Amino acid sequence: MARMVHCKKYDKELPGLTVPPYPGTKGQEIYESVSQQAWSEWQTQQTMLINENHLSMAVAEDRKYLQDEMDKFLNNQEYHHAAGYVPIEK
16 A cells, blocks of 8 residues: 655645655655655646746756755745646646
């Protein structure tokens, strides 16, 4: 049976991640409070931001920008979207 967490993005119990996605306290916080579904959605959003903005993970400023956007995304705050992206209506 999958490990369940109370997902802070969706405010309900959902299957959690199998391992922390980052090292340290930030990774542990995500592991304990973010569902697999929310993390997967963030990874898609992150990829679009990296591609659209030509970000490099070798640049500290780009990594900081992505972490700030991740925090906003996972906390249901306003975050940057890739220009021209229109989500599919479900």
